[in-house]
Amino acid sequence: MARHGKKYYEVIKKIDRDQVYDPVEAIKVLKSVSYANFDETVEVHVRTGLDPRQADQQIRDVVVLPNGLGKSVVVLVFAQGEGADAARAAGADYIVDSEEMVTKIQNGWTEFDVAIATPDMMGTVGKLGRVLGPRGLMPNPKAGTVVQVDNMAVAIEEAKAGRVEFRLDRTANIHVPIGKLSFTEEALRENLAAFMVAVRQARPAAASGNFIRRVTVTSSMGPGLKIDHNSPSLVL
Template sequence: MGERGKKYLEALKKVDRERLYSPREALALVKETSYTRFDGTVEVHMRLGVDPRHADQQVRGVVVLPHGLGKRVRVLVFAAGEAARIAQEAGADYVISDDEGIKRIQEGWTDFDVAIATPDMMPKVGRLGRILGPRGLMPNPRAGTVVNPEDLPRAIREAKAGRVEFRVDKTANLHVPIGKVSFSVDQLLENFAALMDAVKKARPSGLKGPYIRRVVVSATMGPGIKVDPVAAQALEVSA
């Protein structure tokens, strides 16, 4: 067994696999059991009581994490003319306004984390669906990444602050990052509360039965720690 395997088993010993931890206890334990040398990402995994095969049971939404994700977010904006100038002044890392920029992405360039577009650019951006879609980078009005020029400063600011999109997968699970292991427990807890609030708001209106069935938190390569789903849903978002 390698060094990594030993470290994982040692971390696992600290976790009671049968217990449902309170959100605060679980996040403190995530910090304690992260054994990677780099600053790992803390993720929340949720099992939902929905059937994603039905269009009316799709769960998707956006959350702006109060403490961000602990990394620099590179924002690309598709905009032309006056909107391109607004995007540049609002702090966009890249602005694409012509076919040359579109071609660059068609050739495989995707060194950015969030893509935002103005509505008039969407016919051109639509040609990039095969490249941007699978990477979760396609601008989308429902996700708040297709915006009018006057809304660009807010959209760019939110993206840089730690705006995270979430979407239920085929197995009715959500996997969402909420920060880094180096964050304090309070910072992680506030980000967790913001996520839970957004997920609750995204509940399908016609859903019967329990919605959030299982909640687990973990750090990159660390053991999963079960969180009491009732306590997780009771978290208050601080003003």
């Protein structure tokens, strides 16, 4: 069975898969060859020279994209008492402050994009690891999703504004969305630049040699285009 449809292969004929594009040019190409009847997500894939088997060569960090992700982000918060009140006031979509909600998640409900928790609720969160972990929804201090009550409003605001977590996977790659194809070229460039700056800043001290080996941008239905990750256009 073919992985892609006829339109995809027609698009492939129009581009040079081996060419390394300037980031702005790559965004223009993705826009020009789009054929989907929905607003595609633009994604970035970074191939690193890290060894994901080594504990001192891991990456897990966050970046706030200046132009957001182009979608409504649903935020769930694990909190009780004052923490729950703060979460509601800050616009959290769901609050886990009862056994009823815990059971709902245990049964597989995950209709939210980001989970935030106060430290005192991490015991409860831990019980839901089987559901949250595989979906990348586990609150984590390194990702800024385990917060004190005083920081709750900022955490929720950033999550809804376009706060994206990125991490090294088992194949030494990093994958993140950076917006929608309907964004202006400049908005996508700014989001891409913000992400690349964050990746460089997250470089592990134990990393040696060629840290970033290849960067590719693509859209939901579009081709992957290699870009020059040292381009001046990726400097904020």
